[in-house]
Amino acid sequence: MKQQILYGLPLLGAVTAWPLAMRKREVPQEHAHQNILDIVDQLLQLNNPDNIQASVFGLLGAAAAADGAGNIADADCLQQATADQAFTNAKEASDVAGMTAALIFRGLERNTGEVGLESVPCESIQAVNPEIAAIQQHQDPAADGAAELNKEITLEIARQIASIGSNPLDALEASTFAPGEIGDETAAGNTCNEEDDAAGCINSQGLRVDDASEEEIEAAVADVEKAANKNANQNEDEEAAANENADEEAADEAADEAQDAEANAKAGAQGKAGKQERQQAAAFGSCADPTIVFGTPSDGRQEDAFEAADLETFPHGSALNIAVISDFICSQLTNKCDAGEDAVATCEQASAAATGLEGQDAADAFNSALGF
Numbered sequence: 001m002k003q004q005i006l007y008g009l010p011l012l013g014a015v016t017a018w019p020l021a022m023r024k025r026e027v028p029q030e031h032a033h034q035n036i037l038d039i040v041d042q043l044l045q046l047n048n049p050d051n052i053q054a055s056v057f058g059l060l061g062a063a064a065a066a067d068g069a070g071n072i073a074d075a076d077c078l079q080q081a082t083a084d085q086a087f088t089n090a091k092e093a094s095d096v097a098g099m100t101a102a103l104i105f106r107g108l109e110r111n112t113g114e115v116g117l118e119s120v121p122c123e124s125i126q127a128v129n130p131e132i133a134a135i136q137q138h139q140d141p142a143a144d145g146a147a148e149l150n151k152e153i154t155l156e157i158a159r160q161i162a163s164i165g166s167n168p169l170d171a172l173e174a175s176t177f178a179p180g181e182i183g184d185e186t187a188a189g190n191t192c193n194e195e196d197d198a199a200g201c202i203n204s205q206g207l208r209v210d211d212a213s214e215e216e217i218e219a220a221v222a223d224v225e226k227a228a229n230k231n232a233n234q235n236e237d238e239e240a241a242a243n244e245n246a247d248e249e250a251a252d253e254a255a256d257e258a259q260d261a262e263a264n265a266k267a268g269a270q271g272k273a274g275k276q277e278r279q280q281a282a283a284f285g286s287c288a289d290p291t292i293v294f295g296t297p298s299d300g301r302q303e304d305a306f307e308a309a310d311l312e313t314f315p316h317g318s319a320l321n322i323a324v325i326s327d328f329i330c331s332q333l334t335n336k337c338d339a340g341e342d343a344v345a346t347c348e349q350a351s352a353a354a355t356g357l358e359g360q361d362a363a364d365a366f367n368s369a370l371g372f
Contacts, residue, residue, distance in 0.1 A: 029191035030059040032202040039101040043086040058082040077122035107174035109138035115180035116142040131160040142179035154211040155220040162221040287337035294363040322362045326351035
């Protein structure tokens with residue numbers, strides 16, 4: 001017989017030495033899957049609110065199981081409660097191998113008082129984890145219809161193992177022994193019960209009879225794996241879409257910031273210009289624009305000439321010599337604009353700056369020296 005060892009799950013080198021009170025047994029096979037029991041016991045140590053004494057009690061008949069049931073009132077539900085707590089602890093620790101062991105433990109056969117007698121199902125407690133709730137324990141292989149039932153149990157364990165991303169072939173670890181002889185007075189059947197065999201004597205002695213083939217398991221989990229792949233692809237698509245949206249939002253935000261910065265800069269420039277105009281207006285008294293323009297004059301002269309930009313404030317005919325216009329403007333600052341001495345001095349300096357220059361260069365020099 002081909003021996004199967006739990007894929008991916010560690011086999012512990014040392015077996016916990018349980019107190020004598022915990023060694024009670026009804027029919028000797030509860031330690032057959034000791035490799036699974038050891039892992040579940042380690043998981044129980046992480047958090048055990050119901051004070052379950054050890055995983056082995058969940059595989060005993062109700063009378064013997066009650067000795068280690070802790071706060072679990074219905075001993076027929078102890079196996080499920082133990083698996084459920086172990087699965088919860090493993091899940092919280094992101095321990096996929098531990099979750100797998102808990103699923104397998106839930107499906108192990110419980111002891112019964114005679115060959116062919118089915119164990120009592122758990123009906124009073126609902127498992128917290130749906131993965132555990134989907135599984136029931138194997139039945140005595142000599143019971144009526146056990147072969148078909150046990151195969152379906154193993155296939156369901158495989159589906160649940162696949163759903164958590166582990167190897168569904170590990171479900172074969174839950175398989176039990178060959179059918180015993182109905183009427184066997186020892187009630188032992190074809191079993192083993194080695195507490196010190198860390199690999200599980202059902203494995204090391206080649207006594208495990210697998211309920212299903214690898215092909216049957218692969219077929220059973222095909223839909224589960226397909227759904228898992230679909231969910232994974234959907235998650236990837238959603239993540240990609242989220243990243244794309246984030247990039248678009250970041251680009252939009254950057255564009256908005258750039259637009260705001262441009263608007264602020266423009267507003268700042270306008271504000272600065274307005275402020276400068278206000279300062280200039282204040283500097284030159286009531287005359288806001290003492291600048292000079294060069295070009296076709298407004299008085300009908302046929303050639304380019306100089307004249308004041310504000311002819312209403314500085315009414316003077318055009319001139320070919322900029323000094324004629326600049327001197328007039330400087331005099332008006334005192335006589336008409338009520339400008340201060342500093343403004344008049346600035347105007348005179350601007351007039352001097354334009355001396356010797358011609359055309360637009362002279363106008364620019366004058367205006368620049370005024371601060372325009």
